[in-house]
Amino acid sequence: MGKLLIAIFDAVLIWFVWMAISYGEFVVASLTLVILITFNVIFLKESAYPFRYMFPGLICFFLFLVLPIIFTIYVAFTNLGTGHLLSDVDVKNILLNERSLGEGSELYKADIGESKGQKYIILKLLESESVVALVPFFFDRKMVIDATVIPNNDVEKFLLDNQISLLPKGEIFKLGESLRNIEIKLPDSTVLTSNGRATYAKFLSRFVNDENGNLKEVSSGEVFFPNYQTGFFASKTEQLSPGFRTTVGFSNFWRLFKDTKIAKPFAKVFTWTFVWALCTVCLTFVSGLFLAITINNKGMRFKPLYRILLIVPYSIPFFISVLIFKGLLNKDFGIVNQLVAPLIGGTNVPWLEHPTFAKISCLLVNLWLGFPYMLLVLTGILQAIPEDIYEAARLDGASKWITLKKITMPYVMSAVGPLLVGSFAFNFNNFVGIYLLTGGLPPMDNVTTPAGETDILISYTYRLAFEGGQGQDFGLASAIAILIFIIIAIITLLNFKFSGVFDNEVKK
């Protein structure tokens, strides 16, 4: 039975490798081949038995976590971003396809008709005559088609005779790009080409390939070389858009520290990220612990009720709560200001607009969101402390305060290390808590990058990468992502080193 399943899975994978090769996707083919071999080793070799349980997890882990991470690391060393999205080969082809209208030439709009699977291109050349070219059904090869010229008056008759029906405008527009492949040769042997927008004209290429594979401008004779430092095709005086993607070494990382326009806001964002994560962890932990101890009292009534009430915030999806708070904290109409303003003399507090208040708001909202988690976990830890220890302490005459200090706290502290670090790491990257509330705003003064006073590293990075405005800079964003990763990794590993959790785990 097991062998049969292995055989079936093998067959599927081999078929997949075959298909990938036939489509020319060699990376996918070799990846699948590696998976295939790993799979067979794991399921046929007895000593690899434990990996049979890990196989499905490992495959997904590799494809959807490790692979994207490797890609991100690669991007950090490139200039990938707006204006540098394509490879040098693609950009060269785009430039080679750039056409300009030849002197004295006109644009002719193309109609496309169809009859029995055969396509016709109809161009109206002059007031008196049109051109009809019969083209094959497939548009994927470059070809020159000889055209026939017929008087305009006869076009309708021609269409009727050959049972040609004209395609609607939308269809023609869709075919426009493939019309680039079809060139039409008139009887006087001038050749009309298309610019990809369903129009024909005597187009001239702006560039041609010269003998060294560089681009030569036809009109000026100037030669453009690919510059792999800047990612542009450039002559001595001019560079051509679009640029191409290329590896740029560590330049994205240097920019973070040397380019003052980027380095200054980056330092501020960096500091606030640490302050934010630390404060959030402290606030949520202290309040969670305080509440947990208060509730977890012998003889306390309504324990479950309090617990349920207090973990309600944790049960609501964060994006909903944060958006609601954005409304509650609205400066002019929000309910918070309606309650607070009369107490402080009628002024509306700019909860989300003023740098300091915005930071306080972020912290308070996140306290509301975060303390129930601490309460929940700490309650679990408190309940795990054996009751007889307390009993013994009481018999020895220890006061409540002493038992709290000598029994509860040491026990809690010994167990919460990983919890606190996990919480720190989470809040270090708590995108929703910042971005949905303030969007990182208010903007910083005297900076040119989209940096805000409440931006933490992750939201700053996101805005660099995905918010338009000044264009997307995937390279720089990935570089910051790697920095974040290194910081979090160091903190976590240090913690595990000191607490010894990991040593215990792996030594077993």
Next chain:
Amino acid sequence: MDIYKKKEQATMLARHLFLIAISIVVIFPVFYVISISFNPLGAIGSDFIPDKFSLTHWKYILGLPYIEGESTVTNFPIIRWLFNSLKISFLTSLLVLFLSTTSAYALSRFKFRGRKTSLLVLMIVQMFPSIMALVAFYLILTFIGKYFPWLGTDTHWGLILVYLGGTPFNIWLIKGYFETIPASMEEAAIIDGCSRWQAFYKILLPLSVPILAVVGLLTFIGTFADFIVPSVLLKSQDQLTFAVGIQLFISESFSNRWGQFAAASILGALPIMLVFFSIHRYIISGLSAGGVKE
């Protein structure tokens, strides 16, 4: 003795007063939103107690005619978004549960070469901010979609695929719990003729229901609440998840749709809250058992 008891009663009263006060502050936003959703005004700064009661916002988000005597309904398929989210979250948590339970079993019950490395790699990789791999996710899905359109961008299965990478943290949680269960029972079962696999799913899994519930629930909630990944990967309005859809809905016009947003928030939060509270006991025992070392 009497004085001692009185003092005890006084502190208990103080505790209750304190907890009641805190509870009111914590719960206030929730009740306010409920009140807004029934307030025909539904403005951003409406009073806590509405003058009038109306269901117009609820009719609006449920796709019913919401203006008296007219048959206009909203263009926003809010119910569909909710359904999409529930479907994606459910499937994701099932698959993640399968992937991480089997891995955790291997890591907790076997001693083998590569175990230490696996644990280390899992630990390190989970620290990577996955938001920043979005570009990679997008390109990978675009590529897959070229050959399997139902798995590409703007599809639910493609989105689920991306979520399947998020197992490392769950593996750690489940592994921690497995280690609190003595292996002797499985060993006994194997001696009685069970296979390894049978011992795993007939003995260990039933004993691990609390942690499985916690992991499944956390994944469900996490997937439901995520909006960054779907906001990049999903495009067409009918495909959106609740998080992305409602984000779109409210960000277009914050003040005019406050009432409808309040109703939609409640509708979206309800299923999550229901699931959460039906098994929140497991969270306490499950999380602490994973975290506390004997």
